[in-house]
Amino acid sequence: MSTGSSLGLGDVEIGDVWTRFMTYVVLTFLVMVNLVPFLFIISVSFTPPEAFFGDPSLVPANPTLEAWTKGFADLRDNLVNSAIIATGTAVISMAITIPGAYAFARKRFYGKKVGFYAIIVAMMFPYILLVIPVMDIWNSTGLYNTIPGMWIAYQIFVTPFAIWILRDFFQKLPQDLEEAAQVYGCTQFSAFVRVILPLAAPGIVAVGFLAFLTGWNDFLFSNLLTTGVGPVPAVPVLYGTIGGGSGERVYWGKLMAETLIIGAPPTVLYLFARNYLENAFAVK
Amino acid sequence: MATEVSDASAETEGQSRMASVWETFEENRFSYLLIMPTLVFLVLLMWIPFLRGVWMTLYEWPFGGSPTWIGLENYASLLEWKPFYTAFKATLWFSLTTAFQLLVALVAALSVREISRFTKAITGIFLLAYTVPPLVTGTIWAYLLAPDLGPFFTLLTEWGVLSETIYWGTNGSASMAVITFVTTWTFWPFMFLILSASLQNIDEELYESAQIYGANRLQTFWNVTLPHMKSAILVAVSIRLIWNLTKVSQVLQLTNGGPGYDTSVLAVLLYRFAYGRGQMGVAYTVGLVLFVVTIGFVFVFIREFEKASEEATA
Numbered sequence: 001m002s003t004g005s006s007l008g009l010g011d012v013e014i015g016d017v018w019t020r021f022m023t024y025v026v027l028t029f030l031v032m033v034n035l036v037p038f039l040f041i042i043s044v045s046f047t048p049p050e051a052f053f054g055d056p057s058l059v060p061a062n063p064t065l066e067a068w069t070k071g072f073a074d075l076r077d078n079l080v081n082s083a084i085i086a087t088g089t090a091v092i093s094m095a096i097t098i099p100g101a102y103a104f105a106r107k108r109f110y111g112k113k114v115g116f117y118a119i120i121v122a123m124m125f126p127y128i129l130l131v132i133p134v135m136d137i138w139n140s141t142g143l144y145n146t147i148p149g150m151w152i153a154y155q156i157f158v159t160p161f162a163i164w165i166l167r168d169f170f171q172k173l174p175q176d177l178e179e180a181a182q183v184y185g186c187t188q189f190s191a192f193v194r195v196i197l198p199l200a201a202p203g204i205v206a207v208g209f210l211a212f213l214t215g216w217n218d219f220l221f222s223n224l225l226t227t228g229v230g231p232v233p234a235v236p237v238l239y240g241t242i243g244g245g246s247g248e249r250v251y252w253g254k255l256m257a258e259t260l261i262i263g264a265p266p267t268v269l270y271l272f273a274r275n276y277l278e279n280a281f282a283v284k
Numbered sequence: 285m286a287t288e289v290s291d292a293s294a295e296t297e298g299q300s301r302m303a304s305v306w307e308t309f310e311e312n313r314f315s316y317l318l319i320m321p322t323l324v325f326l327v328l329l330m331w332i333p334f335l336r337g338v339w340m341t342l343y344e345w346p347f348g349g350s351p352t353w354i355g356l357e358n359y360a361s362l363l364e365w366k367p368f369y370t371a372f373k374a375t376l377w378f379s380l381t382t383a384f385q386l387l388v389a390l391v392a393a394l395s396v397r398e399i400s401r402f403t404k405a406i407t408g409i410f411l412l413a414y415t416v417p418p419l420v421t422g423t424i425w426a427y428l429l430a431p432d433l434g435p436f437f438t439l440l441t442e443w444g445v446l447s448e449t450i451y452w453g454t455n456g457s458a459s460m461a462v463i464t465f466v467t468t469w470t471f472w473p474f475m476f477l478i479l480s481a482s483l484q485n486i487d488e489e490l491y492e493s494a495q496i497y498g499a500n501r502l503q504t505f506w507n508v509t510l511p512h513m514k515s516a517i518l519v520a521v522s523i524r525l526i527w528n529l530t531k532v533s534q535v536l537q538l539t540n541g542g543p544g545y546d547t548s549v550l551a552v553l554l555y556r557f558a559y560g561r562g563q564m565g566v567a568y569t570v571g572l573v574l575f576v577v578t579i580g581f582v583f584v585f586i587r588e589f590e591k592a593s594e595e596a597t598a
Contacts, residue, residue: 015500015501019398019501020398023395023398023399024399026391026392026395027392027395027396027399027406030388030392030395030410031406031409031410033469034409034410034412034413034469035409035412037421037424037425037428038412038424040428040435041424041427044427095321096321096322096325097322099317099318099319099320099321099322100318100319100321100322102318103315103318103319104319107312107314107315107318108312108315109311109312109315109316109319110312112315115319115322115323117586118326119322119326120582120585120586120589121582121586122326122330123523124522124523124526124578124581124582124585125330125526125575126526126529126530126551126571126574126575126578127530128530128532128551128554128555128571128574129334129337129554129568129571129572129574129575130329130330130333130334130337131554131558132337132340132554132558132564132567132568132571133332133333133334133336133337133340133568134329134333135347135558135564136336136340136345136347136564137333137336139347139348152329153329155325155329156329156330159322159325159329163322188314189314192318213415216417217416217417217418217419218417219417219418219419219532219533220532220533220555223559224558224559235417235419235420235533236419238419238420238423238537239419239533239536239537241423242423242426242537252427252433255423255427256423256424256427259416259420259421259423259424262416262417262420263415263416263417263420266415266416266417267412267415267416270411270415271408274408274411277477281477281478281480281481
């Protein structure tokens with residue numbers, strides 16, 4: 001090769017070595033930027049309150065469990081609420097989106113295209129705006145400050161995205177599965193339930209996870225649709241703890257233990273669901 | 285006589301049209317049954333609230349109180365209100381986060397493709413930030429970047445990079461930089477997922493033939509990789525652009541929209557009107573501005589999505 005940048009050294013070229021080197025540098029950098037904040041937080045959560053004004057170090061001098069026990073005690077009820085809200089959100093979203101996505105992927109019917117684009121537009125909607133009428137409607141129908149109210153509200157976030165992902169899974173299945181099933185005596189319905197659903201299980205797991213994640217992670221609705229007397233989930237408890245300049249001393253150790261407690265369940269679930277998730281994001 | 289005939293034929297035509305409508309319905313009954321929950325969702329949770337919101341902008345609408353009709357007053361007072369323009373400008377700056385997310389995600393996806401080992405561990409670590417609640421990561425960064433005791437500024441001053449810590453909370457541009465950075469850090473993995481998936485779908489043979497023709501890495505990237513990723517990139521950018529502009533939790537936790545209104549992007553402004561003051565009419569008016577700003581990207585998304593699905597079926 002005559003390009004100036006690559007001197008031939010057998011099969012290995014300087015250009016390749018350089019690319020390889022840069023690849024490792026970039027990846028190491030990104031891994032550090034993602035990992036180091038969490039390592040710091042883990043360390044801080046074991047640091048006693050009085051040790052905060054010293055030099056930062058990754059290994060605390062007199063580690064204490066105080067932050068963790070206090071954090072758990074304060075958050076217990078909210079974590080239960082979060083779990084109920086997120087699980088319900090996932091269950092309802094699957095009931096809505098599995099049949100819908102299946103029809104949009106594999107059935108022909110009048111109005112299919114318009115219907116699907118209505119879903120896509122809903123996905124691209126800056127949904128924060130819906131918070132205003134939803135607050136008002138929930139308030140006048142008694143859904144405000146209730147767990148079912150949260151389940152329903154979260155469908156606004158979940159449904160369009162879930163249909164988008166699931167439709168793709170159903171489309172990838174072999175063309176004539178239903179016909180074959182019907183030859184063997186299945187009805188349209190039993191072909192769907194007994195043949196298609198088991199095959200689409202990876203997509204269903206992915207969508208269930210994303211719906212749970214939405215219900216667990218959201219701040220907007222959980223803060224605006226609940227008050228102190230209602231079923232407050234864990235995330236909004238963190239809000240306002242820094243005080244927004246209220247001058248109150250923050251016990252950062254406890255706060256950081258709480259961030260880890262709240263962040264752990266979705267992370268653990270992710271580790272279980274990740275094999276299913278990787279296929280879920282192909283744009284087709 | 286003639287009219288009678290045409291009437292009769294019109295009648296049968298009408299009947300047969302009715303019959304054919306019924307027939308289509310009968311044929312597709314199972315399909316319509318399947319999409320029924322989705323349709324109910326769209327109407328009850330999207331369209332009715334959306335339209336009700338538009339109606340609310342014509343009122344002075346206190347949360348839980350009784351509304352008073354004021355016509356276009358909300359729009360007029362918003363347009364006359366100076367902080368609204370501060371918020372609008374902040375929104376434009378803040379939308380740069382989408383470009384940064386794309387850049388990081390693209391570099392990460394291409395780098396991960398180059399290696400053969402540890403890919404699972406590395407992508408797992410990348411996705412950590414996206415899995416955890418944004419308010420949690422916002423809180424974590426609020427600590428890490430705290431000017432007095434957070435490790436970031438403590439270490440930088442100790443190492444002599446900075447002569448003294450930066451109180452970014454009182455400085456508009458510095459606050460803007462902080463929220464843009466934290467948002468980028470949190471949400472780039474979503475783009476990474478979409479871009480990696482699209483990279484995996486590129487045919488190996490294309491790279492082989494590029495090599496045969498003596499293309500170097502840059503040429504291969506420019507002529508093979510990028511064209512194949514174009515749809516995925518545009519889809520990812522338009523989704524993220526809109527979603528980034530609807531996020532409030534990290535901005536609220538880090539700056540509360542301040543100092544003043546300097547980091548009150550439109551979504552945060554909406555939140556401040558709704559939650560802080562209970563002015564639902566004004567809040568939704570702000571929301572409509574955000575809606576108009578973002579609507580163009582919906583069409584970009586649909587066009588690219590359509591293209592991508594045509595390619596997939598071809």
